[in-house]
Amino acid sequence: MGATQSHLFTDEQNELARIARVLAHPARIAILQYLIQANACINGDLVQEIGLAQATISQHLRELKSIGIIQGTIDGVKVSYCIDPLRLSEIKKQLNQLFDSFSSSSLGNCC
Amino acid sequence: MGATQSHLFTDEQNELARIARVLAHPARIAILQYLIQANACINGDLVQEIGLAQATISQHLRELKSIGIIQGTIDGVKVSYCIDPLRLSEIKKQLNQLFDSFSSSSLGNCC
């Protein structure tokens, strides 16, 4: 039981849910906000910035990387993380598409 | 172990993550798309529309209601579901705020 029945849904629906799932943790929101506001590459200050263990942060970074919203480049012994601007705006667009198909013109006929 | 450490994060971060979590399932995306496109109140055709058990759909509807993005009003023996337009645009705005603080002007200095 218990497993999501992905085959019941369209690729688009599964992909949107996948993106939302990656955003669905405050640590990952915090990482994104930090990288977005820094607007630059950040070495692993992230472990300091957020109060979670190094292994946990690394796991969260991997999930963010999995949807391409951040990139990590090796820089000597450290790794630099930053936002992928193109992917960011793609994701923004995809989420907005969901909401924008609603026309609140028929506000009155309902409930 | 295993439980999200909400106390490490701001209310805003926790709330954004909460919203994303509700969107993080293809069935809930499908329900939203259906209600958004119908742009009207829908009686429980949702169980037909999506191939999950009635109890499961009811559970998904409750989660969507928990962030206020949909409303359910009792209509005789049925229940009418529809989008809450105000809450929808609030949520849209909150998600966009996250992305919009990024200025891709410094596209070149990075990674």
Add this chain to the structure above:
DNA sequence: ATTTATTATCGTAATATTACGATGAAATAA
């Protein structure tokens, strides 16, 4: 009052996520 229709809730099994210590890998410094 009984049946029928529709939805919510409870209980629970299967699966997924979260967190972290321990360990590994890779580059630099000593």
Add this chain to the structure above:
DNA sequence: TTATTTCATCGTAATATTACGATAATAAAT
């Protein structure tokens, strides 16, 4: 070479989510 630093991955315990049958709750119809 031998540390040291930084990050990833493995293993695993705690917790959360997903799905559904069974059952309750509510309103209408007979």
